[in-house]
Amino acid sequence: MATEFSRGQKSPLSNLTPGTDLYIGVKIDGPGSWDISCFGLDEADKLSDDDYFIFFNQPKSPEESIQLLGAQSGDTESFRLTLDKVPDKIRKLSICAASEDATAGQITSGWFRIVVGGEEVAKFSFSGSDFAAERAVIIGDVYMKSVWRVAAVGQGFAGGLADLIRSYGGEVADDEPAPPPANTGFAPPPGGPAPAPPNTGFAPPPGGPAPAPPPQPAPPFGAPPGGPAPAPPQQAPPMPAPAAGGAVDLTKVPAGGYSDTPTQYQPTPPGAMNSLEQYKEKPTTGRYTQQSSKMIKVTLGAEVLTRKGSMVAYQGNIEFDHKGSGGLKKMLENKMTGQGLSMMICKGEGEVFLAEDATDLHIVELNGRTININANNILCMDATLSVETKRMESAGLPGGGFFHIEVTGQGTVVVMTHGTPMTIPVAGPTSTDVNATVAWSAGMRVSVSNQVRVQRNLYAGQSAEAGCLDFMGMGESFVVVQPYEV
Amino acid sequence: MDGFLMQQYQATPIGDRMSNHGSKMAKIIMQPGVDVMAKAGAMVAYKGLIDFNPNPPSMSGIIKSFATGEGVQLMQATGQGELYVADYGKEVVVMQLSNEALSVNGPNILAFENTLQWGIERVKDVKMAFSGMGMFNVVLRGQGWVALTSRGTPAVLDTREAPTFVDTDALVAFTEGLQITPRRTAKFSSLIPGRGSGEAFQLGFQGQGFVVVQPAEDASSKFSVRG
Numbered sequence: 001m002a003t004e005f006s007r008g009q010k011s012p013l014s015n016l017t018p019g020t021d022l023y024i025g026v027k028i029d030g031p032g033s034w035d036i037s038c039f040g041l042d043e044a045d046k047l048s049d050d051d052y053f054i055f056f057n058q059p060k061s062p063e064e065s066i067q068l069l070g071a072q073s074g075d076t077e078s079f080r081l082t083l084d085k086v087p088d089k090i091r092k093l094s095i096c097a098a099s100e101d102a103t104a105g106q107i108t109s110g111w112f113r114i115v116v117g118g119e120e121v122a123k124f125s126f127s128g129s130d131f132a133a134e135r136a137v138i139i140g141d142v143y144m145k146s147v148w149r150v151a152a153v154g155q156g157f158a159g160g161l162a163d164l165i166r167s168y169g170g171e172v173a174d175d176e177p178a179p180p181p182a183n184t185g186f187a188p189p190p191g192g193p194a195p196a197p198p199n200t201g202f203a204p205p206p207g208g209p210a211p212a213p214p215p216q217p218a219p220p221f222g223a224p225p226g227g228p229a230p231a232p233p234q235q236a237p238p239m240p241a242p243a244a245g246g247a248v249d250l251t252k253v254p255a256g257g258y259s260d261t262p263t264q265y266q267p268t269p270p271g272a273m274n275s276l277e278q279y280k281e282k283p284t285t286g287r288y289t290q291q292s293s294k295m296i297k298v299t300l301g302a303e304v305l306t307r308k309g310s311m312v313a314y315q316g317n318i319e320f321d322h323k324g325s326g327g328l329k330k331m332l333e334n335k336m337t338g339q340g341l342s343m344m345i346c347k348g349e350g351e352v353f354l355a356e357d358a359t360d361l362h363i364v365e366l367n368g369r370t371i372n373i374n375a376n377n378i379l380c381m382d383a384t385l386s387v388e389t390k391r392m393e394s395a396g397l398p399g400g401g402f403f404h405i406e407v408t409g410q411g412t413v414v415v416m417t418h419g420t421p422m423t424i425p426v427a428g429p430t431s432t433d434v435n436a437t438v439a440w441s442a443g444m445r446v447s448v449s450n451q452v453r454v455q456r457n458l459y460a461g462q463s464a465e466a467g468c469l470d471f472m473g474m475g476e477s478f479v480v481v482q483p484y485e486v
Numbered sequence: 487m488d489g490f491l492m493q494q495y496q497a498t499p500i501g502d503r504m505s506n507h508g509s510k511m512a513k514i515i516m517q518p519g520v521d522v523m524a525k526a527g528a529m530v531a532y533k534g535l536i537d538f539n540p541n542p543p544s545m546s547g548i549i550k551s552f553a554t555g556e557g558v559q560l561m562q563a564t565g566q567g568e569l570y571v572a573d574y575g576k577e578v579v580v581m582q583l584s585n586e587a588l589s590v591n592g593p594n595i596l597a598f599e600n601t602l603q604w605g606i607e608r609v610k611d612v613k614m615a616f617s618g619m620g621m622f623n624v625v626l627r628g629q630g631w632v633a634l635t636s637r638g639t640p641a642v643l644d645t646r647e648a649p650t651f652v653d654t655d656a657l658v659a660f661t662e663g664l665q666i667t668p669r670r671t672a673k674f675s676s677l678i679p680g681r682g683s684g685e686a687f688q689l690g691f692q693g694q695g696f697v698v699v700q701p702a703e704d705a706s707s708k709f710s711v712r713g
Contacts, residue, residue, distance in 0.1 A: 267501070267502060268502050268505075268582060269582075270582040270583070270584030270629070271582065271583075271584045271586065272581045272582070272583055272584075272586055272588060272632075272661075272696075273696070274581070274582070275579065275580060275581035275582065276579070276581060276642045276696065276698070279579070279639065279640050279641055279642040279698070280641075280642050280644070281641065281642070281643055281644060291641050292638070292639035292641060292701065293639065294638040294639055294701035294702075295638070295639070295641050295701040309703065311653055312641075312652065312653050312656035312699045312700070312701060312703065313641075313643055313650055313651060313652040313653065313656065313697070313699045314650070314651050314688075315643070315647070315648040315649065315650050315651070316648065318651075350648075353641060353643075353699065355638065355656070355700075355701030355702060356701075356702070356703075357637075357702050357703075358637045358638030358700070358701050358702035
């Protein structure tokens with residue numbers, strides 16, 4: 001039987017349940033969209049560690065004691081709080097909701113409930129009549145005061161998320177006036193993320209139609225203007241004297257002269273990590289994570305087949321083994337043509353970083369479809385996929401044949417291309433250069449032809465052109481080419 | 487045409503002593519007293535009065551050993567002005583060391599300020615099968631700017647969380663002082679031609695710091711024989 005909480009009511013958690021692994025569900029019905037987040041606060045009710053601001057961009061805390069689970073079972077948003085794992089410095093977990101396009105007074109109904117072991121143990125229902133024109137609301141707290149306790153709060157903040165953050169951090173508000181006037185035109189270094197509104201690190205633009213805060217990767221809470229830009233202006237140390245001289249001169253440069261470059265000099269703080277921040281390991285977003293356009297992080301559990309020698313680094317206990325592919329005859333063929341795909345198996349527990357020759361990598365989810373891939377363009381794939389090596393023969397092809405791989409099943413394959421590839425829908429007859437062809441969809445008629453008649457040897461053993469692949473298909477058929485001929 | 491040339495790609499405004507111009511070029515503000523060591527032949531342009539000395543006498547010893555050990559030659563740039571350096575379209579990573587020590591794979595060095603203490607050092611803990619073989623890195627210590635190159639966007643891996651194993655061909659740099667343990671993943675079956683996994687040997691890094699890897703494995707070996 002769930003205990004009904006009223007606004008302001010508090011209770012030790014042990015009175016409700018002996019469990020400490022809580023499911024927190026929040027439902028908000030009403031116009032507009034609400035972002036629900038969890039703040040992990042320290043003794044002074046301050047958000048001292050950015051890692052404990054759990055929201056859609058940072059769905060869990062480092063030790064995973066707080067996890068954002070998403071909408072489920074009638075809840076708009078849900079969390080899992082594993083209180084035993086919450087570090088000692090975090091004394092309060094505050095569940096808050098914020099919206100930019102609605103006010104709390106418009107909420108038709110809502111609840112905050114705690115479920116343990118599939119059973120609802122506490123519920124705090126609220127509606128718009130409890131609030132007025134606030135745009136952010138603290139709904140409930142789970143906090144430590146000698147024992148874990150629960151409070152139904154229901155406190156609104158007229159200023160929205162920014163106000164809420166100020167009440168928790170203070171740094172945002174305090175630091176605001178601090179930057180010297182020279183910094184008002186702050187522009188992030190080239191290549192940095194889009195500048196955030198200067199008043200908060202991550203609050204959405206006021207009145208903006210976007211339902212969610214700007215999609216910056218895990219913006220540091222209370223960050224200075226510019227979000228994750230590596231140079232916090234308030235903390236920047238005095239710049240080296242000669243550089244400072246340059247900065248002064250710079251203010252005289254007409255702004256129009258540099259259309260795309262920052263006109264304000266922003267010193268990079270010393271320390272290697274400040275410059276390397278942008279290259280840091282990306283948070284894992286699934287089995288395959290795009291670390292950069294040229295590197296893939298694979299989180300192992302099930303085995304992965306990868307091109308031999310493509311591993312650049314790994315963390316964990318991982319083994320690499322030769323993958324045999326079809327006996328002696330195939331091996332000989334591979335040797336003869338140099339086209340065969342040499343794979344190895346990665347197995348174990350951990351994360352492997354894969355890359356090959358600085359090529360661009362593309363994660364392709366097959367979802368049961370079939371795709372043909374040039375053997376030279378496969379980086380890795382799930383070992384569960386069914387794979388068939390095929391060979392097209394023609395006198396016009398280098399080595400007399402062209403290997404490709406037909407991949408089918410449920411899983412992922414990572415395709416590599418030299419340069420940005422182009423996908424051509426095959427509506428009419430389409431021809432591609434064999435060497436530039438990366439992949440094509442199944443169910444097309446493919447034939448080899450020699451479009452170019454003149455054949456001459458530019459260099460010994462190298463012909464000036466190779467064969468073409470002619471595709472005939474309809475519907476959703478496509479062929480992918482890369483701007484590079486191997 | 488005018489706009490294309492003059493505005494979009496105009497020199498970036500003066501800022502840090504070393505900075506990126508695009509992702510593949512480093513811009514260095516030269517001033518008297520702070521000389522810059524740069525990879526020989528890396529200069530693409532300069533403004534002002536800058537002298538290049540390919541073999542400064544004071545360093546010939548070191549450079550010779552560098553040349554034999556790593557196959558990379560450095561030149562010393564002296565003067566005042568702006569110097570632009572690049573290395574065959576590789577990505578350039580510029581950083582400022584602040585009493586830190588960085589061990590860099592020789593071919594990945596583009597330029598660094600002479601205010602840093604530097605030297606060629608054998609990477610400890612890496613013992614190869616034969617004596618006289620080893621891995622030699624350029625170690626930079628102290629305060630100053632460094633520009634490194636990487637084939638493709640590099641990745642920086644934290645070695646605090648877990649031991650990080652790196653293919654030596656993809657290794658760019660690492661924090662000096664990390665615990666290094668070689669690991670062999672080659673098996674007996676690898677001795678059969680065509681049966682190896684292609685990954686025979688990695689270096690494990692652990693400790694307070696980071697390791698930088700590039701998404702390509704340079705063909706040139708980092709292990710060299712020294713007499």
